[in-house]
Amino acid sequence: MMRLIPHAFCMIALFASSQAPAMSLISRANCGNNESITWDWTQQTYPEIGASSHHVWNGVEPDNHTIFDVRMGDNAAKAIDWGEGMGSPGGPFWTVSGLHRWTDEFGVTFYGDSFAIGCNL
Numbered sequence: 001m002m003r004l005i006p007h008a009f010c011m012i013a014l015f016a017s018s019q020a021p022a023m024s025l026i027s028r029a030n031c032g033n034n035e036s037i038t039w040d041w042t043q044q045t046y047p048e049i050g051a052s053s054h055h056v057w058n059g060v061e062p063d064n065h066t067i068f069d070v071r072m073g074d075n076a077a078k079a080i081d082w083g084e085g086m087g088s089p090g091g092p093f094w095t096v097s098g099l100h101r102w103t104d105e106f107g108v109t110f111y112g113d114s115f116a117i118g119c120n121l
Contacts, residue, residue, distance in 0.1 A: 025112040027053065027098035028085070031119035035080040036067075036098025038112075045075050048103040053079035058092035093117060 022044075027036045036053035040046070050070040057063040067079040077100075085094055098114040 027114035027116040038100040
């Protein structure tokens, strides 16, 4: 009986870890686009998945804006400002702060964040 309990525990832990999402929380700045992306690279879909991307020009808070993307039944949310990150080398630049969230099939919501001043490729 004592040997059965550790084996059962290991099987439960293995099953639980195999169900964990493979979530990528990404922000990129000054790379053609400014963007924040929440993405499960295993293609698992979620009842709700979202990303918001806050963009600040040259560190000046009044020159800022936020992009949102929320999806239902998808594996990715992409808050992208297309073409905005075409800055000049050595010149003023954008900073990007991303907030990410996703809700699993049990209704549990997870949160994460990301930050970028470069391409992060």
